[in-house]
Amino acid sequence: MSPEIARLILQATVDTLYMVLVATALGTLLGLPLGVFLATSRRGELFSAPWLNAVLGFIVNATRSTPFIILVVAIIPFTRLVAGTSIGTTAAIVPLTVAATPFIARLIEAAVREVDQGLIEAARAMGASPLQIVAKVLVPEALPGIVLGLTLAVVSLIGYSAIVGVVGGGGLGDLGIRYGYQRFMPEVMGAVVVVLIVLVQGVQSLGDRLALRLNKRLRHA
Amino acid sequence: MTVNAHSPITADAAIPASAEEDAIIRFEGVAKSFPARKNSAAVHALAGIDLAVPRSSIVGVIGRSGAGKSTLIRLVNGLEKPTAGRVIVDGTDVTRLDERTLRSVRRSIGMVFQHFNLLSSRTVFDNVALPLEIAGTDRRTIEQRVNPLLELVGLADKRGRYPAELSGGQKQRVGIARALATQPKVLLSDEATSALDPETTRSILDLLATINRELGLTILLITHEMAVIRAIAQRVAVLDAGRIVEQGDVFDLFTRPQHETTRSFLAAESGRELPAFVASQIRPEPVPGGQVVVRIVFRGPFATHPVLSQLARELGIDVNILGGAVDSIAGRPFGTLIVGLPNNGSSLDKALAFLKARDLDTEVLGHVA
Structure with missing residues (x-):
């Protein structure tokens, strides 16, 4: 493999990590409150707002059921509005974030719903406000599950990031298509696949280890 | 904000203290229904509840599951709102x-719970500190408050442990x-010992009794076990299908149960x-030629009097002792005492009259050959 190709692969890896990590960070920033709200706003729950819950739930489902490649194309005007352009690595962060947010919200919702209702009751009995219950009980208790969910989200986004190559998004997927497929360079394709496998493995085992460390339920006397 | 300050009393919710009894908790005509x-x-969970909990006492509410105990105790801290009363x-008046x-x-x-409801992500120390954090107490005060409490419940050496590393009894101590962290005026105990084995139950009840005695803290507890009532309560209310069917002094209720539900709890x-x-x-x-089985309950000073030998001596009636206990x-x-008396009208009536004259309670349970 020539040094130029190696440099291309390195650059593509950096681009992929950049897109995925920024999209995950933004997706978490938006998805965390959304997920917590979805988990606590059915009738009779902490922030009881069944109507808003239903509407947000519908939007989340609609976004998640749109195939990512169609989402990327469909929101090009929005991407241009936010990023100033619809082409390039930075622009690709916009559709990635739009896809990541509802996904992360659902994962966080599931993790928060796992928290024992008895803990919410205990916190209420102590005189905690709903926001205190979220900050001091729900999120800390759901944290191991949230970390596992975010790990899953990062792995999925690494996959999604390969698709944004289609609209000039750059990154490993783009490199694989342009060099490996269109220029008949199977060794580039092979290298891209290997790097992706290593990335996913690394992210997964990092997430698993962090979740395990945060989970105090598994300790025994 | 201080955590042990008196609860704010809004003008229209203030109730003049009752002169005849210093009750720290008072239910007045409380009903609670859950809509269809x-x-x-x-579901009509509670109806016509009148109950007073005297300051610094331990009052127990006993009932089967579904009797409305959980709803009743949750009305005290407003986790449930009554539909009336x-x-x-x-x-x-917390309902307003x-x-x-x-x-x-x-x-x-x-409030303490049957399943402890401790945060698995927090250490013993941080679990006890949680109500203080919620009240906005500063870290120094939290340290000063939590450490003596861990001493009190005998867990000072476990302060850095997580709940998963503790036994059930230790979890309930946490x-x-x-x-107790916010120095409350009232402690609500929601089946606090129901998930524990008998020995651990004993030690937790001892701890509650100690807290009541030394801190003068009022305790309202709900349970489905008469043994819990007997161990620590001074007053008791029996709840059945959302109504209090009997209430009073624990001694009276044990020795003179009036209601069928109470008797079944005492069985x-x-x-x-x-x-x-x-x-x-x-x-x-x-049964012709058989015996009448009678339960005699001795209360107070008569518990140690030789009433039965007097009965035999003075009336010449043979008493057959079938079972009994002094407690x-x-x-x-x-x-x-469960005794067999001869089944011929006149001597049975005489025997029952003799016992009644000595202020003993008798109850005919049935007949045996």
Whole structure:
């Protein structure tokens, strides 16, 4: 493999990590409150707002059921509005974030719903406000599950990031298509696949280890 | 904000203290129904509840599951709202408070739970500190408050452990320390020992009794076990299908139960249970030439008097002792005897009159050959 190709692969890896990590960070920033709200706003729950819950739930489902490649194309005007352009690595962060947010919200919702209702009751009995219950009980208790969910989200986004190559998004997927497929360079394709496998493995085992460390339920006397 | 300040009393919620009894918790004509839903009819969880909890006492509410105990105890800290009536806690009608005011009132009411409800992500220390953090207490005060509480419940050496590393009894001790952190006026105990084995139950009840005695803390507890009531309560209310069917002094209730539900709760208590050989033969109709089975309850000073030998001597009636026990509740002795008396009208009536004259309670249970 020539040094130029190696440099291309390195650059593509950096681009992929950049897109995925920024999209995950933004997706978490938006998805965390959304997920917590979805988990606590059915009738009779902490922030009881069944109507808003239903509407947000519908939007989340609609976004998640749109195939990512169609989402990327469909929101090009929005991407241009936010990023100033619809082409390039930075622009690709916009559709990635739009896809990541509802996904992360659902994962966080599931993790928060796992928290024992008895803990919410205990916190209420102590005189905690709903926001205190979220900050001091729900999120800390759901944290191991949230970390596992975010790990899953990062792995999925690494996959999604390969698709944004289609609209000039750059990154490993783009490199694989342009060099490996269109220029008949199977060794580039092979290298891209290997790097992706290593990335996913690394992210997964990092997430698993962090979740395990945060989970105090598994300790025994 | 100080955490042990008196609960704010809004002008219209203030209730003048009752002159005849200093009750820290008072239920007045309380009812609670849950509205009908798509696939369930309306549920009347509580009706016509009148109950007073004297300051610094331990009051128990006993009932089977579904009797409304959980709803009743949750009315005290406003986790449930009644559909009618008032719940007055230390002079404040908590049913009329808005959520915000209610939150500060809750800081003066501790609560312990059947399943402990500890945060798995927090250490023992941090679990006990949680109510103080919620109240906005500074870290120094939290240290000063939590450490003595861990000493009190005997877990000072476990402060850095997580709940998963503790036994059930230790978890409940953390729960109790947590409930005391804000120096409450009232402690609510929601089946606190129901998930524990008998020995651990004993030690947790001892701890609650100690707290009541040394801190003068009022405890309202709910349970389905008479043994819990007997061990620590001074007053008791029996709840059945959402109504209080009997209430009063624990000693009176144990020795003179009036209601069928109360009797069934007492059935397994010492001296009240029929010996197996009697239980298998007893029948409701008289047996010719047989005996009448009578339960005699001795209360207070009579518990140690030789009444039966007097009965035999003075009336010449043979008394056949079938079973019994002498025990004490809250330091007051009482005895229960199950005896067989000859089944001929006149001597049975004389015997019952003799016992009644000595202020003993008798109850004809049935007949045996």
